[in-house]
Amino acid sequence: xxxxxxxxxxxxxxxxxxxxxxxxxxxxxxxxxxxxxxxxxxxxxxxxxxxxxxxxxxxxxxxxxxxxxxxxxxxxxxxxxxxxxxxxxxxxxxxxxxxxxxxxxxxxxxxxxxxxxxxxxxxxxxxxxxxxxxxxxxxxxxxxxxxxxxxxxxxxxxxxxxxxxxxxxxxxxxxxxxxxxxxxxxxxxxxxxxxxxxxxxxxxxxxxxxxxxxxxxxxxxxxxxxxxxxxxxxxxxxxxxxxxxxxxxxxxxxxxxxxxxxxxxxxxxxxxxxxxxxxxxxxxxxxxxxxxxxxxxxxxxxxxxxxxxxxxxxxxxxxxxxxxxxxxxxxxxxxxxxxxxxxxxxxxxxxxxxxxxxxxxxxxxxxxxxxxxxxxxxxxxxxxxxxxx
Amino acid sequence: xxxxxxxxxxxxxxxxxxxxxxxxxxxxxxxxxxxxxxxxxxxxxxxxxxxxxxxxxxxxxxxxxxxxxxxxxxxxxxxxxxxxxxxxxxxxxxxxxxxxxxxxxxxxxxxxxxxxxxxxxxxxxxxxxxxxxxxxxxxxxxxxxxxxxxxxxxxxxxxxxxxxxxxxxxxxxxxxxxxxxxxxxxxxxxxxxxxxxxxxxxxxxxxxxxxxxxxxxxxxxxxxxxxxxxxxxxxxxxxxxxxxxxxxxxxxxxxxxxxxxxxxxxxxxxxxxxxxxxxxxxxxxxxxxxxxxxxxxxxxxxxxxxxxxxxxxxxxxxxxxxx
Numbered sequence: 266x267x268x269x270x271x272x273x274x275x276x277x278x279x280x281x282x283x284x285x286x287x288x289x290x291x292x293x294x295x296x297x298x299x300x301x302x303x304x305x306x307x308x309x310x311x312x313x314x315x316x317x318x319x320x321x322x323x324x325x326x327x328x329x330x331x332x333x334x335x336x337x338x339x340x341x342x343x344x345x346x347x348x349x350x351x352x353x354x355x356x357x358x359x360x361x362x363x364x365x366x367x368x369x370x371x372x373x374x375x376x377x378x379x380x381x382x383x384x385x386x387x388x389x390x391x392x393x394x395x396x397x398x399x400x401x402x403x404x405x406x407x408x409x410x411x412x413x414x415x416x417x418x419x420x421x422x423x424x425x426x427x428x429x430x431x432x433x434x435x436x437x438x439x440x441x442x443x444x445x446x447x448x449x450x451x452x453x454x455x456x457x458x459x460x461x462x463x464x465x466x467x468x469x470x471x472x473x474x475x476x477x478x479x480x481x482x483x484x485x486x487x488x489x490x491x492x493x494x495x496x497x498x499x500x501x502x503x504x505x506x507x508x509x510x511x512x513x514x515x516x517x518x519x520x521x522x523x524x525x526x527x528x529x530x531x532x533x534x535x536x537x538x539x540x541x542x543x544x545x546x547x548x549x550x551x552x553x554x555x556x557x558x559x560x561x562x563x564x565x566x567x568x569x570x571x572x573x574x575x576x577x578x579x580x581x582x583x584x585x586x587x588x589x590x591x592x593x594x595x596x597x598x599x600x601x602x603x604x605x606x607x608x609x610x611x612x613x614x615x616x617x618x619x620x621x622x623x624x625x626x627x628x629x630x631x632x633x634x635x636x637x638x639x640x641x642x643x644x645x646x647x648x649x650x651x652x653x654x
Numbered sequence: 655x656x657x658x659x660x661x662x663x664x665x666x667x668x669x670x671x672x673x674x675x676x677x678x679x680x681x682x683x684x685x686x687x688x689x690x691x692x693x694x695x696x697x698x699x700x701x702x703x704x705x706x707x708x709x710x711x712x713x714x715x716x717x718x719x720x721x722x723x724x725x726x727x728x729x730x731x732x733x734x735x736x737x738x739x740x741x742x743x744x745x746x747x748x749x750x751x752x753x754x755x756x757x758x759x760x761x762x763x764x765x766x767x768x769x770x771x772x773x774x775x776x777x778x779x780x781x782x783x784x785x786x787x788x789x790x791x792x793x794x795x796x797x798x799x800x801x802x803x804x805x806x807x808x809x810x811x812x813x814x815x816x817x818x819x820x821x822x823x824x825x826x827x828x829x830x831x832x833x834x835x836x837x838x839x840x841x842x843x844x845x846x847x848x849x850x851x852x853x854x855x856x857x858x859x860x861x862x863x864x865x866x867x868x869x870x871x872x873x874x875x876x877x878x879x880x881x882x883x884x885x886x887x888x889x890x891x892x893x894x895x896x897x898x899x900x901x902x903x904x905x906x907x908x909x910x911x912x913x914x915x916x917x918x919x920x921x922x923x924x925x926x927x928x929x930x931x932x933x934x935x936x937x938x939x940x941x942x943x944x945x946x947x948x949x950x951x952x953x954x955x956x957x958x959x960x961x962x963x964x965x966x967x968x969x970x971x972x973x974x975x976x977x
Contacts, residue, residue, distance in 0.1 A: 344875065345872055347872070350874075354760060355761075355763050355768050356764065356768070357760070358756070358757045358764060359761050359765075362757060362781060362844055363780070365784070365841040366780065366781075366783060368795070368799060372795055373794075427697055428694075430690050430691045430693070430694035430695075431691070431694040431695050431697070431698060433691045433694075434692055434694055434695040438688055438692060444692070447692075447696075450699070451699070453965075453968060453972075454698050454702055456964070456968040457702070457961060457965050457968060458698065458701070459964070460898040460902070460960055460963075460964035461705070461902070461957070462902020462903070462931055463904060464904045464930075464956070465705065465956060465960075468709060468934065469704070469708055469709065472709055472711070472950060473708050476712070481943050495705070498701070502698075526681050527684050528684045528686070528687035529683065531687065552786065555788070556787075558789060558790040558905045559904035559905060559908075562904075562935050584790040584905075587794060588790055588908075591793070591798075591909060620798065623794055624794070627788075627791045627794055631787065631788070638786055
């Protein structure tokens with residue numbers, strides 16, 4: 266058996282390489298075993314009368330782990346068989362991770378597009394939910410888009426200055442003495458802050474405003490912005506700190522040498538050099554918090570109408586809209602055309618309308634996030650300084 | 655990237671002239687600017703402190719009116735209210751971690767050591783794409799797409815492996831149970847564990863790897879003897895970061911799990927568990943001040959748990975990168 270020879274190769278075998286090199290098989294042998302495994306899987310599944318692509322892939326992969334391993338063990342020996350097995354497992358792990366990604370993107374795309382292009386193209390983005398009841402085949406998310414953008418803008422206005430100044434502090438000021446110790450502490454806390462659960466941030470916003478205003482029922486857009494900025498500040502700090510550290514020390518030294526004050530050096534030299542990276546990091550931070558749901562659920566509430574005032578009244582946002590539509594479930598339709606009991610206007614009725622709206626809003630949200638990501642990458646690609654890295 | 659970031663701090667320390675400290679103090683612009691910067695740094699301390707303080711203040715009524723404190727039999731027992739929630743939260747997060755870590759380590763190895771060099775970056779980007787998906791969309795996907803697809807698997811597990819306590823009980827469709835919630839959680843924490851592990855694996859000393867290969871080790875043996883020992887602490891801390899995220903995740907649990915309150919180990923049974931975050935999100939809309947205080951108390955518990963776990967994870971990272 267080849268196993269015995271490979272597990273304890275003799276000295277001459279090692280010198281000539283016959284123990285390792287000659288026992289290796291070309292890659293197409295694995296393709297053959299894979300084919301055998303898939304055929305076997307088809308046969309087995311056909312016996313049970315349930316052949317499906319998914320079933321064949323899963324069973325075939327499982328069988329190939331066994332068949333491929335045994336084949337390699339016989340032909341190549343124990344060590345290389347283990348290598349083959351691990352390679353297969355690692356490829357399998359990647360394939361497993363692709364299932365949720367691809368299925369999720371596909372579901373959101375093909376279910377969400379229905380509502381956006383129909384019944385009237387893009388009407389979904391221009392209407393709000395005022396007066397929409399039951400299974401009414403209408404309604405839109407303009408109010409939710411506006412709410413999401415405004416609240417995220419508010420959060421950015423709070424967290425970008427704080428985050429930026431904190432990173433400036435960490436890079437430019439926390440260098441020696443007490444400030445250095447403080448900087449260590451800040452870095453640690455920022456790291457820990459990254460892990461604050463979003464719902465806790467929401468509770469914080471709620472508790473803060475209830476305590477300040479003494480009104481337990483207060484729900485305004487600004488509360489959402491404050492809650493989101495708790496989540497956003499650490500991301501801004503981390504990424505902009507990295508960007509500022511990339512600015513070469515020689516630039517600062519040149520500015521100091523010309524007698525430029527430190528703060529002007531930071532503003533005109535350091536920030537100027539890092540502006541592309543900073544834009545990217547801020548955009549990515551925005552993309553991260555724009556999909557946050559839980560804090561907004563607590564602090565902003567829900568509203569079927571347009572409300573563009575951050576300082577008064579509830580607002581609707583895309584994530585909470587998706588959640589509320591999903592929770593509404595299937596609508597009740599007694600017939601295809603129903604009459605509004607109040608306005609006496611007939612409307613088309615659809616039982617799945619709530620889910621349709623949820624998917625369409627999800628697609629819109631993902632589009633916004635992707636757009637932000639693309640912008641961030643483009644900015645960093647085209648405007649980043651050439652540092653000869 | 656990592657090399658340039660690591661290399662820059664050293665020259666910075668030396669090049670700062672000692673007298674700048676005295677001179678900068680004179681200029682008003684410098685004073686304002688350094689004040690703003692240091693103030694922002696302090697604000698981070700303040701924010702975390704405020705989170706803890708406000709949550710404590712707001713949960714005081716719940717603590718004071720709890721049966722454990724007042725001895726009143728009619729009062730709500732805070733412990734009985736919180737304990738099942740903590741159990742559900744930790745249980746779901748640990749299950750998610752058990753599912754996510756092996757897959758994440760596999761993916762990280764795949765990207766760092768197995769995939770063709772040219773494909774490694776785009777494949778890594780695809781995993782990062784998962785991290786960009788908002789949690790509410792994961793909830794929607796889990797509730798609509800995943801729940802019916804996991805049903806045959808659950809029925810099979812329950813029928814043939816029902817003697818294991820985990821799979822025992824009576825599952826019933828739709829499968830809005832803890833198992834599904836943990837699957838969604840596992841998908842959500844996959845990107846962060848993968849990203850951190852991948853970074854650590856890529857930092858394995860190249861010479862050691864080449865030495866192992868030169869000794870005739872297979873790729874697997876190289877990974878087992880060089881890469882994994884080097885990256886172990888990184889993987890541990892990545893897992894803890896993932897655990898922290900899974901503990902605090904709201905929407906996936908809220909939209910997938912049908913809630914209950916028990917210490918049941920039967921993850922396939924519906925309506926047995928709930929998590930702190932999902933409970934807060936579902937109850938807060940129509941909460942009276944009393945209920946709200948209790949919810950905020952559970953939030954405080956969650957904050958403390960995740961704080962401790964994240965602190966440990968970060969400390970492990972810091973120690974492993976310094977050494």
